[in-house]
Amino acid sequence: MKITLEIWRQAGPGTAGKMVTYTQDDVSPDMSFLEMLDVLNEQLQERGEEPVAFDSDCREGICGMCGLVINGQAHGPQVTTTCQLHMRSFKDGDRITIEPWRADAFPVLKDLVVDRSAFDRIIQAGGFISVNTGAAPEAHAAPVQKAKADRAFDAATCIGCGACVAACPNAAAMLFLGAKVTHLGELPQGQPERDARVVKMLTQHDHEGFGGCTNVGACADACPKEIPLDVISQLNTDLRRSMARGN
């Protein structure tokens, strides 16, 4: 396959970047998207040019490290992470644009690599439960309804990749927040800190400079883990209840 790539190149944080065009003449449809970029980087290095910086880690679709906006879609045309996207999703002769996640709360570090530590700070603000370490309690000591356990588990599949922010027209992280609030809020262990959690996480979210939600659903469409939009409704519910209780 012959592919034309337009890739965002930016030397460092705060510097101006631009789209640069590269051509790849011998792309196998069986290559993963990141392997195709690996090949490009080898060629660039052979030519003595700076390779394209991009994030990846497990390349198994579970760590949430990789994330590129491909032809205007976060993680590209398939419902999966960028690392699990293969070149068979494209046609011979295609022109593919690759950009980093665009959000002021996710500043570009270099080329396609963004700093997502805003998510870490949101988790640190309230996305946890406080337990004593030491002897683990008996797993069946606190019964959980099947429906709640399932919903918590589905929400817990969020890998924090940031595709929701990248896809959102407002650059909001509400799907991420909703997933965390739903995951912990459905379980007995999450109850003591539930009211405080939603307020603290939202406050940190707003402080980081993410936008507000307009319920358009672009986040859920882009989510590689198919987190549904109803977790945002749960987030709104938790906030409303917390506010009614004087938080």
Add this chain to the structure above:
Amino acid sequence: MATQTVNLANAKARRTTVAMKLLMALTGALFVFYVLMHMYGNLKVFAGQESFDSYAHHLRTIGEPILPYAGFLWLFRLLLIGSLVGHAYSAFYLWSRASGARSQRYAVRAAGAAAFRSKAMRWGGVALLAFLVFHLIQFTISKVNFNGDVTAASIGDSPYRLVVASFQLWWVVLIYLVALAALGLHLHHGVWSAAQTLGLTTSPEARTRAKTAAVFIAALVVVGFALPPLAILFGLVE
């Protein structure tokens, strides 16, 4: 404990963007109720002049003698004005936040329905605000008659005659139809959005119900409001 925690001792629920959206959803819900009542009143045009004019008069005598003449009407108007301020304030606040959240735009944007809905909501809202000013001047504040064929004397103080004279003009009807299209789009997203913000959509079934309700209310309002002007324009109501 998380390895490190952020100290947010002063975090308040009412200062979050979700609280802003709650304000928007609640004021929006009031507008939905008001628009439906307004539509019901408009349809009285089909019941004739006496029915329509006495309805308009009764709006001013609701609550008498406890309230003065037009007392209830003014209380309700104040509530609407307050809600409009809250609705627009939260909208512009969230709009400006969103503009500041992505200063470097994407070079390529997948043509998505989401982006269209976002734009339709904001610019449609601004268009509705502009229409509201025109509409209030035309029928409430100045009671302007644009129809040169109908004299002021023949209209007198009859709201019915003013409405009929106004919608005999094609361009007035056109303005209202454009505004209705904007209102329909606004309700189509807004009703669903309010349900989501108020936390009524925490399951896939509830989400489908809210989306269906939004389509139904939007269609009902567009049809219900479009009927009287079109009937007048085509001479079915005189």
